[in-house]
Amino acid sequence: MWLQVLGVLCLLPNSLALPLPLPLPLEAGGLSEQEWKQAQNYLKRFYPYSFRAKDENSLKSKLKEMQKFFGLPTTGILSSRVKEIMQKPRCGVPDVLNFSISPSKAKWTSDIITYRIASYTVDLPESTVDELVEKALDIWSEKIPIEFQRVFFEDADIVIRFTRGVHGDAYPFDGPGNTLAHAFFPGEGLGGDVHFDADEYWTNDSSTGTNFLFVATHELGHSLGLSHSSDPNAVMYPTYKEGDMKDFGLSKDDIESIQKLYGKRPELKYP
Structure with missing residues (x-):
């Protein structure tokens, strides 16, 4: 009986096989998939993409940008300290601004x-x-x-x-x-x-x-x-x-x- 069931399973087409989850990238630092998604959303929101080269817009690059801003080692890997900062209440304005968000040296002209x-x-x-x-x-x-x-x-x-x-x-x-x-x-x-x-x-x-x-x-x-x-x-x-x-x-x-x-x-x- 069990041999017959195993035989049927082995004959199932590849299209019916359950997909294996992709491994998280090294920069995820051992986080769960949900935690890594939350970290990605944080980086995209507070370190927005610019019109620079594609590699400078990668999540690893943005993670390094965040680490540099907060005075942490720029490893490009999501450490417990970075995770702690991401979980703190904060201002909604990005930490790194491009021209589309804030013109250079914007100020009021009236006193x-x-x-x-x-x-x-x-x-x-x-x-x-x-x-x-x-x-x-x-x-x-x-x-x-x-x-x-x-x-x-x-x-x-x-x-x-x-x-x-x-x-x-x-x-x-x-x-x-x-x-x-x-x-x-x-x-x-x-x-x-x-x-x-x-x-x-x-x-x-x-x-x-x-x-x-x-x-x-x-x-x-x-x-x-x-x-x-x-x-x-x-x-x-x-x-x-x-x-x-x-x-x-x-x-x-x-x-x-x-x-x-x-x-x-x-x-x-x-x-």
Whole structure:
């Protein structure tokens, strides 16, 4: 009986045989297939392809690009440290930008920039959101000759809103965790606008949820024209990090970068 069954199985055509799974590439670093797919999606999103040579657009090349950005050995193999970084909540703006995403040295040409808060989170009182947005803007304006003016009904340079999922741009949010917010660089239309994922739990402290001031200050840096920084102490570092609010402020890298765009704020002279 068993010999007959085995004989039938051996006679099955090759087209009916179950396909064997392809081995994952070396750069997968021993991950499961699902984990490797998640890593691929991360690299494609935050290290987007350009119009350069094909080999420079390979996943291995993008992995090396990420490792270089975060100051890790550029092995081209997905290590546990890289995986850890990929799993952290972060800003939705890519770490490596090409011209199509951000024109070189995009900046506002006026010394007065208007902003409007178009919608709010249910997690914080509206007055608290207003206060924290103003504080985040003040953190930047203290270092550059720019003033921010709030408007309520008319068009504004920077429109701030809380939204979720697919919300009218090419960058849908993904629910709690992962991408927290994104912002657009200075320009027309969406230029300067900031979107926060309404599915996050936004707070005004550093012990629970996601601190709104931390993220707002980061995103408004993009609104002013800054890209991500590789300095882990910088506000413009792409991943969210918890910390004591009393120590929160711009790093040397943040200050040098924003002043490179707009110059230094004149010192006040007293008689």
